[in-house]
Amino acid sequence: MSQTLTTLGPDWPCQVKAPGTRDWERTAARWLRDLLPARYAGYSPLTRHPVLLARHAQLQLQHEMGAVRVALRTARAELPTLGIAESVIENTIRMYAVELDQLNRLARGVRLITDALLADGPGAAPRRRSPVQRVP
Structure with a gap:
């Protein structure tokens, strides 16, 4: 187990x-399906094409991160107006x-999986980057 983790890195799920x-x-x-809302489990393009599933998971995570950033940025100003206690x-x-x-x-894990899927896929010789914007 530690051999695998060392080879794959700490962000590999x-x-x-x-x-x-x-x-x-x-x-x-x-693992990728579990990152998406349950309603996506029935969409055959996502279930049949792991690279597409990985792309969608990355997009989903980017949007979730955006929502959390907004919540963080606005918490001190907006939550008191809702009557929320300081603690x-x-x-x-x-x-x-x-x-x-x-x-x-999770986003780093999705990127690693995407890279591995692209490396194993048909015509894997030229490794293409996912068109999804990378998150630091």
Whole structure:
């Protein structure tokens, strides 16, 4: 297990098998599907094409990160007007910060999986970058 983590890096999702191993794409697709709202599970283009699924997961995460950033940026100004206590506001800000870290970690995992899928896909010799904007 530590050998795999060392090879794949700390951002590789532990639920996904290493590229090249049996069923790795199936485990990647399952992990990626779990990042999306449940209603997306029935869309055949996403379920049949793991690279498309990875692209959509990256877009979904980018939008979630944007929402969390707005919530962080506006919490101190808007939450008091809703009658939220200062202690609750502070806890909420900490929660948003933790969530933003988690979303960034997930986005890095999606990028790694996307790169691995592109490397294993048809005509894999030229590695193309995903058209999705990269998140630092």
